[in-house]
Amino acid sequence: MEMARDEAREANMAKSQFLANMSHELRTPLNAIIGYSELLLEEAEDDGMDSMVQDLKRITDSGNHLLTLINDILDLSKIEAGRLDLYITEFALDDVLDVMESVARPHGVKNNNELIFVRGDDLGSMASDETRLRQSLLNLISNACKFTENGKVTVSSKSIQEAGQPWIEFEVRDTGIGMSDQQLA
Numbered sequence: 663m664e665m666a667r668d669e670a671r672e673a674n675m676a677k678s679q680f681l682a683n684m685s686h687e688l689r690t691p692l693n694a695i696i697g698y699s700e701l702l703l704e705e706a707e708d709d710g711m712d713s714m715v716q717d718l719k720r721i722t723d724s725g726n727h728l729l730t731l732i733n734d735i736l737d738l739s740k741i742e743a744g745r746l747d748l749y750i751t752e753f754a755l756d757d758v759l760d761v762m763e764s765v766a767r768p769h770g771v772k773n774n775n776e777l778i779f780v781r782g783d784d785l786g787s788m789a790s791d792e793t794r795l796r797q798s799l800l801n802l803i804s805n806a807c808k809f810t811e812n813g814k815v816t817v818s819s820k821s822i823q824e825a826g827q828p829w830i831e832f833e834v835r836d837t838g839i840g841m842s843d844q845q846l847a
Contacts, residue, residue, distance in 0.1 A: 685732045692732065696725040723764040727800070734797060748791040755785040755830065758792060759819060762799055766817070769807040775815050775836075777807070782820030788830055802834040810838030 703718040705711075740747075763779050770777030788795075799817070806815045818833040 681735050685736050688732050692725060692729050699725060720764060723761055727765045750789055750791055752787050752789045753792045754787050766803045769804050770815055773807060773811045775807055775810050775813050778816045780816060780818040784821060785819060799832060806834050806836035810836040813837035
């Protein structure tokens with residue numbers, strides 16, 4: 663049993679090393695793609711090429727999303743090693759939701775779904791780990807779109823008060839297949 667345990671540990675370490683190396687190799691060219699698309703976006707905005715701005719914004723947002731996914735792979739290794747850190751910063755929620763809407767749009771189109779974002783008044787800013795928030799929301803939206811066809815996926819956000827403290831409530835609803843009682847358990 664000790665030998666099997668040691669082999670499992672070695673395999674896990676090899677996997678973590680592979681993930682770290684692979685994510686590094688992917689991030690380098692992806693950062694160049696993101697940087698170049700941002701330059702093109704700035705030029706298109708400066709030159710008034712409105713027809714290209716939306717497409718270049720989607721490319722930039724999708725590149726950033728892919729970079730986030732690659733970073734997620736690294737995070738899995740960090741979680742397994744017990745070394746995942748949160749980076750709490752203050753950020754404007756409207757900016758995050760703008761990016762989420764742009765990145766999530768293709769998920770909705772894929773199964774012919776209507777993707778609706780409903781924002782409460784006065785969302786303002788939030789102190790949290792912005793990357794983890796984006797990961798969580800996009801995961802929920804992606805799953806809702808995946809299991810819904812020719813339906814509606816609604817992403818709502820609003821400010822609430824709970825126990826005298828301000829909170830932001832996010833909700834993702836869909837008209838998809840739902841979950842069986844077994845799955846809910």
